[in-house]
Amino acid sequence: EDKVVQSPLSLVVHEGDTVTLNCSYEVTNFRSLLWYKQEKKAPTFLFMLTSSGIEKKSGRLSSILDKKELFSILNITATQTGDSAIYLCAVGGALWGAQKLVFGQGTRLTINP
């Protein structure tokens, strides 16, 4: 059965700290790995990774995928209170040309001022 495991489940840090969120997976017919940020509403798309070892970066956020070891990390540097959210990792398996996303439980990140 397809499975995505995120760790830690919860993390509390001070503003300015750097955090690393982990995601490991077992999915048949892997297509891509995606990171989303969820505050009170819709999960907001952050990154999609398909190739090992290529870092994707957006401002203070970056992510990388290791397809051999089946994991990904999401780094956030110089954290701000606005980064407080649940971060969801999802892995896309093949689905009629599209992707069926299997999500992890999420990591609840709290940034204290």
Added chain:
Amino acid sequence: DTGVSQDPRHKITKRGQNVTFRCDPISEHNRLYWYRQTLGQGPEFLTYFQNEAQLEKSRLLSDRFSAERPKGSFSTLEIQRTEQGDSAMYLCASSPIGAGNQPQHFGDGTRLSIL
């Protein structure tokens, strides 16, 4: 560019009632997905449409659940004879058909509470 729109935002109903939710995807997104999210968990896949064709249904989708996308634009998700366990956030997502993988973009969801 409007995002994925879902209606209603909240629905409270008594056990045994039928409920229907609506999703309007991003315009020109051919692919539409429904997910369900319970407290403390990530979203779980329910069903997928490409245009008007429903191509995949999760085994989570019991006989009481039905989804349609009659003209390949908006979609509805109906739950008949609701049960306590149906209380959850129902999320809709859409993506375009394109070369390679395309990320799914989510709506704000419909939160269902069964009394």
